[in-house]
Amino acid sequence: MSDRIYMSSPDVGKLEEEYILNALHSGWIAPLGPDVDKFEQEIASRVGRSYAVALSSGTAALHLALLAQGVGPGTVVLTASMTFAATANAICYTGAEPYFIDCLHKTGNMDPELLAKTIPELLGAGERISAIVPVDLLGKAVDYTAIQAVADEYGIPVIADAAESLGATHKNRPVGSWGQSAVFSFNGNKIMTTSGGGMLVTDDSNVAARVRHLATQAREPAVHYEHAEIGYNYRLSNLLAAIGRAQLRRLDEMIDRRRALRTFYKSIFDDVDGVHVFGGDQDGEDNCWLTSIVVDPKRAGFRSDDLRSALTAQNIESRPLWKPMHLQPVFKSSRAKVNGSSESLFEQGLTLPSGSVLQPQEVDFVEAVIKKFLLDQR
Numbered sequence: 001m002s003d004r005i006y007m008s009s010p011d012v013g014k015l016e017e018e019y020i021l022n023a024l025h026s027g028w029i030a031p032l033g034p035d036v037d038k039f040e041q042e043i044a045s046r047v048g049r050s051y052a053v054a055l056s057s058g059t060a061a062l063h064l065a066l067l068a069q070g071v072g073p074g075t076v077v078l079t080a081s082m083t084f085a086a087t088a089n090a091i092c093y094t095g096a097e098p099y100f101i102d103c104l105h106k107t108g109n110m111d112p113e114l115l116a117k118t119i120p121e122l123l124g125a126g127e128r129i130s131a132i133v134p135v136d137l138l139g140k141a142v143d144y145t146a147i148q149a150v151a152d153e154y155g156i157p158v159i160a161d162a163a164e165s166l167g168a169t170h171k172n173r174p175v176g177s178w179g180q181s182a183v184f185s186f187n188g189n190k191i192m193t194t195s196g197g198g199m200l201v202t203d204d205s206n207v208a209a210r211v212r213h214l215a216t217q218a219r220e221p222a223v224h225y226e227h228a229e230i231g232y233n234y235r236l237s238n239l240l241a242a243i244g245r246a247q248l249r250r251l252d253e254m255i256d257r258r259r260a261l262r263t264f265y266k267s268i269f270d271d272v273d274g275v276h277v278f279g280g281d282q283d284g285e286d287n288c289w290l291t292s293i294v295v296d297p298k299r300a301g302f303r304s305d306d307l308r309s310a311l312t313a314q315n316i317e318s319r320p321l322w323k324p325m326h327l328q329p330v331f332k333s334s335r336a337k338v339n340g341s342s343e344s345l346f347e348q349g350l351t352l353p354s355g356s357v358l359q360p361q362e363v364d365f366v367e368a369v370i371k372k373f374l375l376d377q378r
């Protein structure tokens with residue numbers, strides 16, 4: 001243990017130890033085995049999908065979800081600018097072109113009206129749109145009702161990047177159940193972890209079978225090794241799936257703890273002029289993976305970066321929100337439809353320690369440091 005307080009550390013303990021030891025003793029030390037099968041069934045049933053395929057990362061899951069949907073060179077994929085680079089990278093792996101759509105200022109999620117405006121422009125210019133990839137930012141569900149309605153109008157598949165939002169809901173329906181397919185990440189910093197891993201969920205048996213095939217080096221069913229196309233080595237190890245099963249049993253308890261932190265930050269910033277907890281009026285539907293604040297420097301009298309420096313000085317980790325993809329050097333020549341929201345959130349947002357593993361004395365310390373900072377601003 002270090003003394004540093006992190007934004008989101010893995011929350012693993014006795015139950016995970018028990019599950020991984022059972023898997024180890026079972027002898028299934030491979031990217032297949034009973035824990036992978038059960039983990040897939042358990043995630044599918046948790047989010048109400050017919051099929052789930054466990055994969056080596058959320059990025060791998062996105063990559064194969066796109067390929068299985070026919071995304072490839074010569075097509076455009078409309079995605080969120082406000083996201084982690086993995087979303088856009090996976091699109092680029094397929095040879096398709098990512099086209100970035102800005103967000104709603106309130107949630108940071110894809111703006112459905114901007115999406116609705118962009119599609120006819122592109123189609124009118126004779127372009128092919130192969131998919132829409134919205135992202136549930138920091139665990140807040142996208143407005144799937146609005147996005148799906150736009151997608152349906154043009155018959156474009158929605159592939160949901162739900163890497164950050166397992167356990168969240170939209171209109172009381174679990175995230176992961178929206179879209180043609182959806183992907184989760186079990187990276188170390190996510191709401192639950194396998195130390196590294198991902199999952200694709202879908203109701204389409206062809207998509208599930210195709211993803212499974214591509215993830216196992218596109219090996220054909222033959223006793224010898226037969227391959228008719230290029231595949232990938234993207235399956236999840238049975239040992240890691242065992243950790244995931246233990247984590248899934250604890251998911252609701254971990255969400256409750258993160259939700260309590262959301263409430264805690266709200267109580268700190270409630271009466272601070274110019275500061276609000278990001279997306280905080282949707283808490284019931286949010287898995288509260290990370291809690292961020294948005295600081296309007298004119299009203300608050302300080303910048304989010306000033307608070308970040310004060311926290312860093314006390315060895316407390318905090319970070320700006322994702323830097324929008326349309327501002328990233330690697331995507332500087334990519335097309336984007338922007339409205340200023342993601343740029344303003346990047347400038348004014350700050351993500352605070354939000355992990356379910358945070359101890360009460362750590363939370364007290366964070367509170368003391370923030371309160372002292374706020375007093376010093378008076």
Ligand SMILES: *Cc1c(COP(=O)(O)O)cnc(C)c1O
Nearest residue numbers: 057058059084086087163185187
């Ligand atoms: C974490 C993340 C991913 C990638 O998941 P990995 O398991 O790290 O590959 C993709 N999209 C978003 C929005 C993420 O936050």
